[in-house]
Structures are given as C-alpha cells and as structure tokens.
Amino acid sequence: MPTKFLYWWDSYRREFDAVVVRINGNRVWLDQTMFHPRSGGVSNDTGKLTWQGEEYVVKEVVKEGEDAVHLLDREPRFKVGDTVHGVIDWERRYRLMRLHTATHIIAALAYRKYNALVTGGEITPEYARDDYNLALSSDALRKAFQDLITEANEVVKRGIPVKVYFLKREEALKIPGIVKLAEREPPPGEEWRIVEIEGIDVQADGGPHVANTREIGEIVFLKSESRGKDKKRVYYTVKP
Template sequence: MEQYLIDSYKTEHQTSITSISEDRQKITVKDTIIYPGGGGQPSDKAWVEADGQHYDITGFSRQNGQVVYHLSEPIPAETTTITEYIDFDYRFRNMRYHTLLHLVSGYLYNTYGALAKSSAIEADHARLEVQFPEDRVPENFDKEAFKATIDNLINQGLAVTSEEVDRTELSQEDLIRTYTSLIPESVRHVRLVKIEGLDEQACGGTHVSNTREIDQFEFTQLKNKGRLKKRIKMALN
C-alpha cells in the first residue's frame, strides 16, 4: 500500500519485505512511504535500515505491478523487516512544486478553459505547458498580474485534500480535465487531488495540505509555443 498517498509528511516507516532478488539488491515490500516517481514528479531520496545496517535506495523498477526498490548493497537473505526513511526536505520541496502546478493549471482552466498538456518538476524549477481554447486565448498575459493572482490564491490557505472515486462517477468534464482516458481501463478507482474551490485532478503524487505551504515562488518563463500553447516555468524561493 502506498503510505505516501495517505500521509505525505511521514518520514519513517517499518514494513516487511515480500521478496528479495537473487543478488539481494532488489526488494519489494508490503507497504511503503517511499515515492518511486511518476507523473512528472521525481522519486524520493530515501534509504532503509535493517539489523543496524544502512542501505541507500539507488533506483526503482516495476515487476508484476509492484514497485521494486534497488539497494546500494546486498541485504541478508534472511532479513524480513526493514525501516524506511526519506529525505523530507527534498520530499517537501516536490510537494510544494506539485501543488503549485495544480494551483496554476487549475486557475488557468477555470479562467480560460486551458488544459494542461504536460508538466514536470526539475532540479531547480517546475514546468507546465497549457493549451488555450480557440476562443479564449488571452490577448495580454502580464507576468506581474498573473503572479499576484497566484500569490493571492496561495495566501488564502486553501485546503488540499484527496479521495478515491470509481471512474464511472466522473463526469464528462472530469474525464477531460483529469485525463482519465490516459489511465488504463483496468484501473477502476481514481485518486482525485482537490484544491478547495479551485481544482480537482487525477493524481498519484504527493502534495502539501494547505496552499500557504507553497510559500514564495517566481515565474521564470512565460513563453508562447504557438498561438494556443504557452510554456510556464516557475521556481520556488
């Protein structure tokens, strides 16, 4: 079970190993607080401890629908229990960026009907690409006014929550807005992340619980990518 989706602030977690590879450097676990990356959000920086030994998580892969954790050193074959740890400063930075991306894309959708086409969190910034409808392209996109609007939303302290819903309960607008069509039909339950009164998107990443936690940021780029598309880059202060 993905404990990081239940409590993104948890930094330590004891769990049991469900499988160990022949070289003893790859494991799967019963449940985890370690985010493996996806949807434009980087994986956590993390490590595990077992029987007094420290093992860095050096990578991730998937096998039979399960996340496989790659360890820096072989772990004893008889090990059954580990304690997971994450670098919370790094996790929290990504939580702030991820919620900021939702906030900006939610505002642009509500104001202009713009749809997010892609997003990513990089080492020193986050990137969002949006496409405006033919009849709602803003004539003058002023960076300072845009920044003031997003700052105001951040300072309102909007609650950020999540819930799991059956995909059949989503409306046609939800399907467009959340790109549920990209999620395999076999996935019947969808996790929706909501920003109070502003945004609702299907998402499997980690977020802050209140927009005030995003704190200060700057728009570092507002670039036209054709008449309808715009690339937006933002950096946390």
C-alpha cells in the first residue's frame, strides 16, 4: 500500500502515530505520515520520530513512487511493525505553506494577465522561485513581476478561504487551467486533490497550504532574471 499523506486532509496537524512498514539503513517507510516529501518543487518537512523514549531526527523526506521515505540521523533500533510517533518542525512547515499558497496566487494572476505558465520552481522556507514562459524584455520584466506581486498582496489582504477537496478525474478536467505547469501532463489517478482559492485559482495539487490567504502575510519581491527568450524567473519571500 502507498504511504497515506495525512496533510492532504489537514495541513495544520503537527503530530501523528504510524506503523513502520520498511527499513533500509537510516531510511524508513511508514504506513502514513504528516511529513511532506520533497516534491513538486516544494522543500521537504523535517522533524523527529520517537520510539520508546528514543528520538531520531528526520533530516530529509523524499518521494519514491507513491511512498514517502524518511531519512533519519542514524539507523533506528525500532523494527518493522513497531509504532512510532512523528512530530514535524512546525515553523518550517508553516513558512512552506504560506509561500506555497502565495505561488498559487501569483501563478493565477500571471496566467490571467499574460497567459503564462509555470515552467519550473522551488519553494524553500526562505524564499520561492518561479520560472514562467513569458516573452518580456529585460526592462519590462522587473516591473511586470513587481506589479503581479502587488496584485497578489491585494488578494492576500482580502482574507479569501483556501479550500481543499477531492474530485473525480473527469470532473476535474472540466475546470479551465486546472494544471498551470507548462509541459506537465494531468496527474494520474481517478481522484484528484484540488486546492481552490475562491474566485482566484483552482489547481490540482498535493501539497500543504494555509486555510486563508491572510495567513500568507506580505509577499515581498526579491529579484527577477531573464533565463532566455521565453524563460523568466522571479524570486520572492513572505514576511513576517
């Protein structure tokens, strides 16, 4: 059975119990997890697993197929079948959630204004980086991204609910712009997890998000770069 990702239903849950299903050195597979693996450009969660008073640092979480693999600071003494308790680093997770929802707002505005799609990106606790297939001159680029972020901050201030729900594949495919990543096929599976910012954006997405845009705080433009004729890059962060 693939790993059950508990944050699909509740991004705010910080602790959980899980059964160990596989161990390979310091790599641990669980039946379910709150740890978000590094995927979709979003950095992984960190935290700890505890078992019978012993504490193991979760240094990294990666996705292999449909499973999350937890990389610990050392080889564990617990065995397959044991129950462990997991705690995520909430400060790191919440920063990632805020930036992740911010990327959806900016991507939606860029799609509306320029018909631009995201061609790549990275979300860390410190900043987000997005690449767009935009054909803009270097002179126009900085202002274009600054204006998009100004518009995004107006959306943030409106305190719009961020809904998470599941749709059958055939229903989801009827939604315009359900996938805003260039050169990306619609996700597999008969049921998709949908993240909707009411009136702004609807996307198929598997990552953690805030429940209201106001939680994002202020989106701050850092810099922009031209990486080629149709590849424009923007860096931004959130504060506080």
